[in-house]
Amino acid sequence: MQQTKQQHFVPTGANERIVTLDVIRAFALFGILLVNMRFFSTPAIQAEMVGTSFSSNLLDTISTWFIFIFAEVKFVSMFSMLFGIGFLLFMERGEEKGIDVKNFFKRRLLVLLLFGLIHIFFFWYGDILTFYAVLGFLLLFMKGKQPRSLKKAAIITWSIIVSFFMLMASLMFLAQLENSPEQQALMENEVNRIAEVYSQGTFIEILQQRINDISVIAVGNIFLFGVILTMFFFGMYFWKTGIFTNTSENLDRIRRISKGMLMVGVLGLILASLGKVFIDGANSPWYFVKYGGLFISGPSISIFYVMSILLLLQNKKRLAKATTFLQPVGKMALTNYLMQTLVCTTIFYGYGFSLFGSVGPFGGILITLSIYCVQIAYSYFWMKRFRFGPMEWLWRRLTYGKNAVKVQRLRKAL
Template sequence: MMNTTKDISPVKASERFAILDILRGFALLGICMANFPEFSLYNFLPQEVKSSMSTAAADNITRWLLYIFVDGKFYTLFSLLFGIGFSIIIRNAERKGANGFRIFYRRMGLLLVIGFMHLMFIWSGDILMLYALLGMLLPLFRRMSDKGLLRWAAFFLLLPVLIDFVCEITHTSLALPFVRLQEMYCARYGINADNFAYWLRDAEDYGTVFQFLVQGAFVRMQEFIEGNRYFKVLGLFLTGFFIGRNRIYADMEEKKALLSKVFRYGLAIGLPCSFLYAWSAMGRHPLGIAMHSVFYLASVYPLGFAYAAGSGLFYLRTKNGTAWKWLAPTGRMALTNYIGQSVIGMFLFYGIGMGLGTTFGLLQTEIVVLAVFLFQMAFSAGWMSAFKFGPLEWVWRMLTYGKWLGIRN
């Protein structure tokens, strides 16, 4: 007889692969670096204000470096890890004779709820809702061959270039409905979208912030559509599923030659193209959106894959190093830390907190990021020394498996 979901439990600590937790921790650092310029309200400042800052020259260099080394690369890494995680959930459930798909869909449904709450009440830059919705499609590919997986992954990763080309030559905006909704909402409630930086910095109550978050949800949908993010993420999910199915993360010593090849080629292709991508982004797409999309394709994915492979190679050489002992706990409670970064960002920069927004240049913001991440690393190490799961991970798992799970080690 088929077991129920109550007959199985989450992966034990002894069954975890440290490299996956390390990569999650590494990805969280990059995501924080990408997101905090918006939390600090720097991204909302008018260009003339940015140019008048004493840090303007350093900020310009920092922006270039972020486009080259950060933008898109770490959500690529996070998306790969999600696909790998799906393969582990299914394998774990099948090994124990349980209904892995029931568990998976319940897990995705709960993540959808968490993402919606994050989007509407904490930060409009949420990615969890998209992950949950697209994650529900992954079981459709479970019986596909490895070649089929890679072909579909390539198709979804290449498709945005074609869509951008068609939209550019036809002067079409697929996101126009959400643009109109955001404009209507702002007009109805008297929200000046050009003044968000000072509005949020001076906000004295949560209601003001909530108004920003609601209109931001429309903007987020616009960003997903204009950036073809759903196709990109699904392609990365399938690539991660391929990696997980072939247990490359578990047999890295045997796959060392493959990792070296991915690292070398990813760096050789991705790094030069990242300079082109940064040039295009800084110049507001002088060759057009379609060409910018080509630069994105040729830079973000190869360099993101190089980060993953390079981390694996570095782990093989230094897996007993102190750095891994600090980074792995951060990745083990990735959901808590991801949401935690948003809460910290609101507290530091919005008027309902310390109100430090608009006072930092981009370089200073990234220095704050390092301080925040060091705090999260220390907190995670302390927490995981006493508990089996992060706080949000604990609740998520109990609701997923429908039973009480002890949290203390």
């Protein structure tokens, strides 16, 4: 009997979507592109290890600090929170129909992993989809937990990451390690070589460099795993306590959470800013102070942003405007995320317009705004005619197979 029911389990329909989640998702997409632009356009990771910058004027310096304070780690944290919420929505919807959807969810993650692996190896090393696909399996063990347990899990995971960076900073201050002039020169030459490969190299040469970059950031990604898990748990906690489904009844609580997270976030930003000012290479203890501060401020400021958006959307006029302009972007978030990579690699890589290493932070902000405005426009017109974004439709078809084909038709009925 259960198998028969599973054959009729279908993707979420348009009338079942929660508008605020789509709007928040759209907001997160903009912030992610704003932060990722530095990594699309420069060898940012290696440059930071050397202590060099691609800022060339005052506008670039202001832009760098603007992104650092308001966006870095904040929007990947927000997107991760939404993924945790999406997991519970997916599972609860199946349970309402009396269906065990664990196998559907596992298949959904495997398809996402396939998308992520193609993205990370053949397009851009900064992919986030592989992280979500791998860590998503852990959510199956947390689904039945009570809100208090989810909150505790989030705080413990968060504390472990921050404590590690603060401990490493303390040890590095005691060790007082420094790069030799020879090491510094070699690393600076490596930054220049990487910039040349991405700006002038062939697809194969860029592929080889991308694989090397993946190996360079592998260790750092372990800590990003911790941030993502923290936000998965916070998302599940907030969902189970009714903040997104009964917002009007939780306004006082939302305001308290917003104020509390803002205070924590400001403390984290002070630490991160000190690290950023004094950092002078990979062996600098300030490197760990910076990222310890970012891993405090990222999750907390992202929660502050989400709570602020919920409060703003209590105004019906603002909600109507956000629904018109931003909800379509959020509805096709996977498509828009991957589209950002295609556009940016075309702009910056050698097989495109070869602008890698030539655009500073201020120029990156202008490009971000241009791309996002185009995404708002085409998402609006696409969702007028179609039920899903193209990648969302493919994800559903590969997840559900032959189940409920009619519901999964891409084009809307005329």
